[in-house]
Amino acid sequence: MRAMRFERFGGPEVLAEAEVPDPVAGPGETLVDVVAAGVNFGDIKQIAGEHTDGPYAPKGPLPRIPGLEVVGLTPDGRRVLGCLPQGGYAEKAVVADRDLVEVPEGVRAGEALALLVQGLTAWHLLRSAARMAPGESVVVHAAAGGTGSLAVQLAREFGAGRIIATASSEDKRAFALELGADVAIDGAAEGYRERVLDANHGRPVDIVLDAVGGPVLDSALDALGYLGRLVTYGASSRQAASAIAPGRLALESRTVAGFWLIPLLARDGAGGPALEELLDLTARRRLRPLVGAEYDLARARDAHEDLLARRTKGKLVLRPRS
Structure with missing residues (x-):
């Protein structure tokens, strides 16, 4: 062959x-x-x-x-x-x-491939790591990327109350809005907290999904409200975040969690309800990989x-x- x-x-x-x-x-x-x-x-x-x-x-x-x-x-x-x-x-x-x-009929090969690593990651970020409840506010970093774009759509599908997308350019922010974000903002670290709170009608947010790391992660932590959860699953900035003091978390009962798909696949396999749900949503055109x-x-x-x-x-x- x-x-x-x-x-x-x-x-x-x-x-x-x-x-x-x-x-x-x-x-x-x-x-x-x-x-x-x-x-x-x-x-x-x-x-x-x-x-x-x-x-x-x-x-x-x-x-x-x-x-x-x-x-x-x-x-x-x-x-x-x-x-x-x-x-x-x-x-x-x-x-x-x-x-x-x-793979169900109506799902193209490329769409199915996009669901395996990126789609399962987005699903588990919301369901397993952040444990999003209907009505909660969700910030998705790098929302025009492979995982981010699916996370925006899944947050909408799972009943998020408000979805705030971050992206680095006007074109990418416009695309995030097309995917279902309520508002799209610049994700730079400087002024991050103010932009997020303004996008959420002045209130801190419930969940942040971060693949950027570094100063952006530090700023995102300050935008979380009481019992807020930040899930980190990458560090595209290639910058280290500052150490997070326990008191900074305890003050508002915040949680910082990490997620990596590979150990979960090794434990449970790729086949299963999560991937089947993603394929079904795509077949019904409720999800756009x-x-x-x-x-x-x-x-x-x-x-x-x-x-x-x-x-x-x-x-x-x-x-x-x-």
């Missing part, structure tokens, strides 16, 4: 097309004929040799085939979405049965370079078959 693999660690340039033997499914696994593979920053970390820790870290010697998520067909004809630690950039992939879920450019499998390098250069918008998709 045709695959993209790497024989040494490095940047996108180490990816090369190769003919390799078809993988063989073992007990509790299914061989999937890959129709589309998703591109993630996790793939870039894999080929750079940075993705070495955690329960879903790739195993085995080089060469390796990267790729964490696929949509394809099973031998019995089911159209499925699957999560795997490596091996997605190929015409065939082996996926554990507990990491497979059937962002789908970006599609590339032939042989152009995986280009996809990685575009992602690193931030030239992309939405889920990037590789097509193993023309």
